Amino acid sequence: MTSLALGQMRRRPAAFLGLAVALFLAIATVTLFGSLFAADVTSPTAARKAAEGPGLMAIAGAFGEIAVLVAFFVVVNALGFALRQQHRELALLRTIAATPRQARRLVRGQVIVTTLLVAAPGWAAGAAGARSLLAELRRRGMAGPGVRVPGTPVPMLVALAAAFAVGLAASAVAARRISRIPPAAALTASSTEHGRTGAPRLLAGIGALVGGGLLLRLAATRPAERSDEAGQAALLGSLVLLIAVALAGPLAARVVAAVLGAPVRALAPGAGWLADANLRGYARRLSSAVVPVTLLVGLSGTMLLMTHTAGRAAGATATTVTSATDTWLRQAELALLACFAAVSTVNTLVAVTAERRREFALLRMVGATRPQLLRMLTAEAVLNTAVGVLLGAGVAGVAAAAFSTAVAGSAVPSVPVAGCWWIVAGAAALTVPGILVTGLWAVRGPAAELVGGGRD
Known part of the structure; x- marks a missing residue:
């Protein structure tokens, strides 16, 4: 063995x-x-x-x-x-x-x-x-x-x-x-590939969803002077919710992809249709690609919104809800978590794309050209990014709302628009080039030999 x-x-x-x-x-x-x-x-x-x-x-x-x-x-x-x-x-x-x-x-x-x-x-x-x-x-x-x-x-x-x-x-x-x-x-x-998510996995996802909700409720009920406890509970709650998304990944990703697939098919009738069909037909593969992007956006967004909300609350109330030390600690934690999520995103997307060499060779044998395959991969990369960003933004939004309730008395957090766009741009910069560069390698070589298993 x-x-x-x-x-x-x-x-x-x-x-x-x-x-x-x-x-x-x-x-x-x-x-x-x-x-x-x-x-x-x-x-x-x-x-x-x-x-x-x-x-x-x-x-x-x-x-x-x-x-x-x-x-x-x-x-x-x-x-x-x-x-x-x-x-x-x-x-x-x-x-x-x-x-x-x-x-x-x-x-x-x-x-x-x-x-x-x-x-x-x-x-x-x-x-x-x-x-x-x-x-x-x-x-x-x-x-x-x-x-x-x-x-x-x-x-x-x-x-x-x-x-x-x-x-x-x-x-x-x-x-x-x-x-x-x-x-x-x-x-x-x-x-x-089976499209259905197993009952044990769905039950575990529901359990994680409930656990995340309880942690966010705990964060929302902390008094303003205990903002550190609220922040840790909100961040931990966001992670548990991300675990719930991962457990229900094939189902959640396919639902969101079905909503986003229509405009992609309209904008690119050929490549967009094939990309949308690939993503929805291979739900587990889609989940593998989307979960790291969701993790990156969810954790980064939660930390960014929490830090900005705490700073705004301190300025509005003239209290010491936050400090330079607290801000530095949160920024350091954000950098560490973003590093983990970014590495996971790149590794998974490169591996997912590299494993599709035989699939690409089959498409070439039925008439698809390399430029057409790259256009299809571009559409898939855009959809992957959009699905991951939407799922991650949803988690970050509810976690930041719980933290904002604790420190500012309002469920509407302070949103740094420029910082949020940087997170989206970072997710796209990791996702799209990673898929396309690997795709350039994956579509190389004789199609007949790849289909027949002559090369790995």
């Missing part, structure tokens, strides 16, 4: 590269914030008392709880995509007498190998990030001059254990379907 696992990873480097980057970010994030916790625990009492503000452990906790959840959310999404790309190979293994247990063991082996490969770089990046962040906190007076990152390996071991736990749990869920159904049915299912 080890050789099979490594063979699959070599055969599909695009899918596993995305998983590797996601696991790298997760390990680096846990190492970073674990190192800050360790620095606070091992620092002298006098150094902790010399710091101003909430304290190093509180800052690390406020940063870490959201950043770690986002990092592992990216891991689960990347792993699910990587396994969907192996559906046919796993089905073929089942038809030649591989047992469900062996199929699950193959998937676990891939997760373990990928995690071990990125562990050392993740540890190094996390430790370097902890030292840099601690130095900036010391410069701003939020950490005492005697606080240092200790040399203990505990944060690194915790990061590795957490990555293993999340990766193996996610792989068990993802491999469940292919390992439970009969081999012949598994092979048939691998060649098609």
Whole structure:
């Protein structure tokens, strides 16, 4: 099984590269914030008392709880995509007498190998990030001059254990379907895509939706002087709502794409019609492409609206609802979360497009030209961006409304129009070029050879 696992990873480097980057970010994030916790625990009492503000452990906790959840959310999404790309190979293994247990063991082996490969770089990046962040906190007076990152390996071991736990749990869920159904049915299912979202996934999505709503209600009921608690609850609520969107992704993305597809078909009757049909016909693939964009827009939009709303509330009431330190912390958190979401977006979109080489070759064999395929991909990229932006904006809007209710007494947040446009432009800049550049590579080569499996 080890050789099979490594063979699959070599055969599909695009899918596993995305998983590797996601696991790298997760390990680096846990190492970073674990190192800050360790620095606070091992620092002298006098150094902790010399710091101003909430304290190093509180800052690390406020940063870490959201950043770690986002990092592992990216891991689960990347792993699910990587396994969907192996559906046919796993089905073929089942038809030649591989047992469900062996199929699950193959998937676990891939997760373990990928995690071990990125562990050392993740540890190094996390430790370097902890030292840099601690130095900036010391410069701003939020950490005492005697606080240092200790040399203990505990944060690194915790990061590795957490990555293993999340990766193996996610792989068990993802491999469940292919390992439970009969081999012949598994092979048939691998060649098609089911449009329906399973009942357990929908129920989990509904549960996440309810949980997100409760967190936003908690944020909205915080008093103005406890705006930090309201902000953390609103940000955590937005993340839970984004998880709900991911769980119901195929259904939600297809509904929004159906609404947006009409104008695209009208503007580009040929390429637009084909792009719209592709997106709605392959709901799971659409969800894989849309969820990272939704994550990027949802988290960035929530942080931007919350920061702007807090600043406006402070100016209107002449209170200390926010401060330069609070603003810097929120901006740093926004930069970190946006980085995770941006990496996830690029990885997923490149992998999704690269895996369609055979599909593009089939279209070329029935008469489609390369320029026509690129126009179709352009229309798909625009639709992907629009669907992700709309879903992410909806999450950001309700989260910011809850925060605004707490700090300003109004459910209408302050909206920085220019900043929102920059988020939309950033999402488009990551989505459209990523799809088109990968598409240029994917449409190259002899169509007959690609269809016949002569090239990967």
